[in-house]
Amino acid sequence: MLAERLPGILPPLREDEQLESAAVHSVAGARDRLEQVWRGERPFVAPHHSVTRAALTGGGSGRIRPGAVSIAHNGVLFIDEAPEVAAGVLELLRTPMETGRIDVARHHGTVRFPARFQLVLASNPCPCGAAEPVDCRCRGGVRDRYLHRLSGPLLDRVDLSVRTRTDPTSGLVPADDLVSTSGESSAEVRDRVIEARGRSVHRWKRWASNASVPGPFLRREYPADDAGMALLQEKLRVGTVSHRGVDRTLRVAWTMADLSGSAQPGTSQVMDALELYTSAVDRDGV
Ligand SMILES: [Zn+2]
Known part of the structure; x- marks a missing residue:
């Protein structure tokens, strides 16, 4: 929920950003997103953790289509359950996180798409998603190894990391942690x-x-x-x-x-x- 709200607190798209994003969405054939962009709304893209390399970075057979990193250009890219993403796929985010663009190599040449996004990664502490360590049903070192699937070089590029508490009875994040005490909209x-x-x-x-x-x-x-x-x-x-x-x-x-x-x-x-x-x-x- 926090990730989905992020575009709502960001400044509206500037005209040059609207043009860049509109170009990407036109190539991707994303009509709904195109309308959003003209309204100045920043894109919010949330690929499933089963996302493929091509879907994340761009590619496909025939005409090359921009991937989620480019659809999210000037907006927010949210990946829930990040450690579940296939090995190596998350690492593909490292280059666009540094350069703001992605090169998609094909046999007949390379296509460059813009890819400057705010990345939000979310994860449970372990695969079973238990709120407290005492409730964890994961075997042996599974819990310890889970977050290690997020590589050091990737995490080195993440500016803010926040651990949320979970209410032991409801299993949900307490409302007090999500809503600022000042009650700002x-x-x-x-x-x-x-x-x-x-x-x-x-x-x-x-x-x-x-x-x-x-x-x-x-x-x-x-x-x-x-x-x-x-x-x-x-x-x-x-x-x-x-x-x-x-x-x-x-x-x-x-x-x-x-x-x-x-x-x-x-x-x-x-x-x-x-x-x-x-x-x-x-x-x-x-
Ligand atoms: Zn567990």
């Missing part, structure tokens, strides 16, 4: 997001969001304050984050600064971003 949250995006666009000029800014430029020209950068350096030294993790944490810290109206991320934003980057899943696969 999606529209109100969206206004804050639009304001924060506005700050980032004004700062970067060349890039549409914090997520698009290259790491080296960010570290050199727009670091966090001295204490924040010292904290990141220390986490890098002890191996809590990778070099890629430093860049990703810094981008999230900038987003937090933009949301709070601060001129530069400080220690508290860096700490919050680090917490979200490292909390739910141990990236060493332990």
Whole structure:
């Protein structure tokens, strides 16, 4: 439910984004989605965990069709039960997550589609989906191995990870965890997001969001304050984050600064971003 609500708090598509997305949906023959795009709604694409390589990245016999990563361009790509996806298929997301595009190679040449999406992965802690470890019916090391199916290099590219609690009696996520205490509607949250995006666009000029800014430029020209950068350096030294993790944490810290109206991320934003980057899943696969 949280993933489905995400497009509703994102800014409406800009005109250039509408044109890009419309081109993809035209090639894909997705008429409904085309209408959504002209209304400015960001795509939400949720392929089943049995998704094939071709369905995810594009391909097919005859005319090459864009895959889910391109249908989700400028929107949200949601994969539920991510560890159930066939080995190697999720890894195909790594390149578009870095470059914002995907190359589909065929015997008569290569087709390039845009593929810049917000990825949401969801997973139970184990295959049986028990809310509490004590209720787990999985044998031996199955539970321990389950989340390891999500590779370190893939998780290294995920900015935020959140562990949700489950109510032991109902098996559902408690409403308090899903609804902010202020009772804000999606529209109100969206206004804050639009304001924060506005700050980032004004700062970067060349890039549409914090997520698009290259790491080296960010570290050199727009670091966090001295204490924040010292904290990141220390986490890098002890191996809590990778070099890629430093860049990703810094981008999230900038987003937090933009949301709070601060001129530069400080220690508290860096700490919050680090917490979200490292909390739910141990990236060493332990
Ligand atoms: Zn289990």
